[in-house]
Amino acid sequence: MRRYRVLHRTTYRYSGEVTGSYGRAYLVPREYPGQRVLEHDIIIDPAPSDRSVGTDVYGNSSTYFHVTAQHRALEVTGASLVEVDATHPEAADGIAWESARPSTTSGPSAVEFALDLLPPEITPEITAYAAESFAPGRAILDAVTDLNTRIHRDFRYRTGSTTVSTSVAEVFRAREGVCQDFARLAATCLRTQGLAARYVSGYLATDPPPGEPRLVGADATHAWTAVRLPGDHWLAFDPTNDQFADDRYVTVAWGRDYQDVVPLRGIVYTDAEQTTIDVSVDVAPIMN
Numbered sequence: 001m002r003r004y005r006v007l008h009r010t011t012y013r014y015s016g017e018v019t020g021s022y023g024r025a026y027l028v029p030r031e032y033p034g035q036r037v038l039e040h041d042i043i044i045d046p047a048p049s050d051r052s053v054g055t056d057v058y059g060n061s062s063t064y065f066h067v068t069a070q071h072r073a074l075e076v077t078g079a080s081l082v083e084v085d086a087t088h089p090e091a092a093d094g095i096a097w098e099s100a101r102p103s104t105t106s107g108p109s110a111v112e113f114a115l116d117l118l119p120p121e122i123t124p125e126i127t128a129y130a131a132e133s134f135a136p137g138r139a140i141l142d143a144v145t146d147l148n149t150r151i152h153r154d155f156r157y158r159t160g161s162t163t164v165s166t167s168v169a170e171v172f173r174a175r176e177g178v179c180q181d182f183a184r185l186a187a188t189c190l191r192t193q194g195l196a197a198r199y200v201s202g203y204l205a206t207d208p209p210p211g212e213p214r215l216v217g218a219d220a221t222h223a224w225t226a227v228r229l230p231g232d233h234w235l236a237f238d239p240t241n242d243q244f245a246d247d248r249y250v251t252v253a254w255g256r257d258y259q260d261v262v263p264l265r266g267i268v269y270t271d272a273e274q275t276t277i278d279v280s281v282d283v284a285p286i287m288n
Contacts, residue, residue: 001085002247003286008078010264010279016272021067023266026253027078028061035251039081046071060253082250089244092235097140100229101194113196117257121168121188130189144237151182152242157216179240180258183223186239196228198254201261205248206283215241220281221263
């Protein structure tokens, strides 16, 4: 088990006065077996006149806020203390991947995660690419390991090469992107085979333990993928770093796609012509 202090700060600066800001934030880490949230807070400056907390359809905690004071800067900080347990992907060894396909008896939520998105992301090219890893009867641990490694090998990590509106098909053709793109691509590959896939949003430990490599995606929000196993267990893996998610990964939210769990989004009322955004993330280990 590892414990982390998480600080995720987003600062918006405007060239003119903002008369009102509406926002929705996914900044509180999830509670689930394997992760516990010991403390959490969301600090908003200027202070909002209206604020509420809710749970979305996937069980994620989201915070809504409305700032009515005029401002030229808005700062939103998520602060958490989280415990994360070690994971054991080898527990999935020996399970044929076909047996992990959800059925109507698995429940509507499992089936939903196996369906393509709207607009569709599955293409014949992506289906063929995924099929190379999912030979008939292959163990799902071997198949996912292979897919994870192939995406890491075949696609280049390049900051700024995509935007939040870039489709999975465009990423596939360009053979480059960032962690959000690779997580979305991996989820699409799983769905081509009828498997349920989650897009997972969260953080990586900023400073690795002694002897362990620093991972791509530290110092920023990160994204990875999880595939559903029989019994409604989920196996999380990270194609950006070619590994299974372990106790260096702090999960904030999951959904079918990035758009389900955008860390911070909103609407502002202003005549300002320019906006700058600064984001900083620090995931610091706390020694027991």
